[in-house]
Amino acid sequence: MSKIAQQNSSPGISVIHTQAHASGLQQVPQLVPAGPGGGGKAVPPSKQSKKSSPMDRNSDEYRQRRERNNMAVKKSRLKSKQKAQDTLQRVNQLKEENERLEAKIKLLTKELSVLKDLFLEHAHNLADNVQPTSTENTTASDNAGQ
Amino acid sequence: MSKIAQQNSSPGISVIHTQAHASGLQQVPQLVPAGPGGGGKAVPPSKQSKKSSPMDRNSDEYRQRRERNNMAVKKSRLKSKQKAQDTLQRVNQLKEENERLEAKIKLLTKELSVLKDLFLEHAHNLADNVQPTSTENTTASDNAGQ
DNA sequence: ACCCATTGCGCAATAC
DNA sequence: AGTATTGCGCAATGGG
Numbered sequence: 001m002s003k004i005a006q007q008n009s010s011p012g013i014s015v016i017h018t019q020a021h022a023s024g025l026q027q028v029p030q031l032v033p034a035g036p037g038g039g040g041k042a043v044p045p046s047k048q049s050k051k052s053s054p055m056d057r058n059s060d061e062y063r064q065r066r067e068r069n070n071m072a073v074k075k076s077r078l079k080s081k082q083k084a085q086d087t088l089q090r091v092n093q094l095k096e097e098n099e100r101l102e103a104k105i106k107l108l109t110k111e112l113s114v115l116k117d118l119f120l121e122h123a124h125n126l127a128d129n130v131q132p133t134s135t136e137n138t139t140a141s142d143n144a145g146q
Numbered sequence: 147m148s149k150i151a152q153q154n155s156s157p158g159i160s161v162i163h164t165q166a167h168a169s170g171l172q173q174v175p176q177l178v179p180a181g182p183g184g185g186g187k188a189v190p191p192s193k194q195s196k197k198s199s200p201m202d203r204n205s206d207e208y209r210q211r212r213e214r215n216n217m218a219v220k221k222s223r224l225k226s227k228q229k230a231q232d233t234l235q236r237v238n239q240l241k242e243e244n245e246r247l248e249a250k251i252k253l254l255t256k257e258l259s260v261l262k263d264l265f266l267e268h269a270h271n272l273a274d275n276v277q278p279t280s281t282e283n284t285t286a287s288d289n290a291g292q
Numbered sequence: 293a294c295c296c297a298t299t300g301c302g303c304a305a306t307a308c
Numbered sequence: 309a310g311t312a313t314t315g316c317g318c319a320a321t322g323g324g
Contacts (some may be wrong), residue, residue: 101248
């Protein structure tokens with residue numbers, strides 16, 4: 001998973017791939033009559049030579065279109081790949097953040113429990129009317145809930 | 147961004163794509179000499195007609211190999227797509243979890259601040275030797291920090 | 293009608 | 309020897 005093929009010519013630009021792909025496929029114009037049937041259509045007087053026939057593969061315009069499309073395809077794929085990678089990165093980012101948040105929760109929880117304990121202690125002291133001097137042991141009615 | 151083309155035949159299975167793609171490309175055997183000749187070779191008896199020549203495109207073996215590869219390609223791409231989707235889902239999952247965690251943090255933080263305030267109040271009361279009866283206003287030295 | 297963007301597909305070169 | 313991946317071009321189709 002490292003080196004790339006780049007089999008056929010086109011080191012980067014030009015070099016029109018004369019044939020289909022890179023081998024022995026012979027191009028055959030094969031202009032089909034493709035009679036559009038009775039598709040007369042009153043409005044668009046176009047010469048009908050566009051959609052109905054397979055388009056001459058030697059046509060300059062054809063090659064041009066192909067070339068453009070190839071570019072577009074490459075671009076699109078690059079973009080897609082990029083996006084995928086970004087998504088992957090996003091996952092890691094979120095995972096990190098998650099850990100951070102969980103750590104924070106842990107800390108806050110601990111702090112809370114400490115404070116609650118202290119508070120309960122005082123409450124008891126007040127209730128028993130005792131002066132807090134040393135460590136108390138939380139006795140009955142001890143439910144902090146959640 | 148919804149419907150798929152599926153231009154050439156193959157509704158799902160079989161239908162060997164006789165030609166290149168779906169149009170007028172005529173396949174041309176173009177059998178290069180490649181005569182198996184007397185490919186003797188002691189150990190690897192290969193007829194040398196494998197790597198050096200373009201391989202007969204009519205060859206039964208060729209078609210078989212192509213078919214297999216096509217399958218593999220499809221499979222691989224499906225897998226890849228699946229993975230991408232999973233990753234995307236993972237992102238959403240993590241985002242949700244993140245929100246949950248943040249909500250929890252918010253709650254804990256609030257709880258903490260309340261307790262701290264109460265605690266400070268009591269501290270003041272104790273210090274001033276005052277009986278807590280009504281709402282107190284947290285005056286100076288009021289910093290909960292973070 | 294025209295153009296670019298996306299997508300399924302098959303081919304060939306590689307990677308494994 | 310065989311499958312899995314990947315870059316690439318083609319054609320159909322989706323969207324402006």
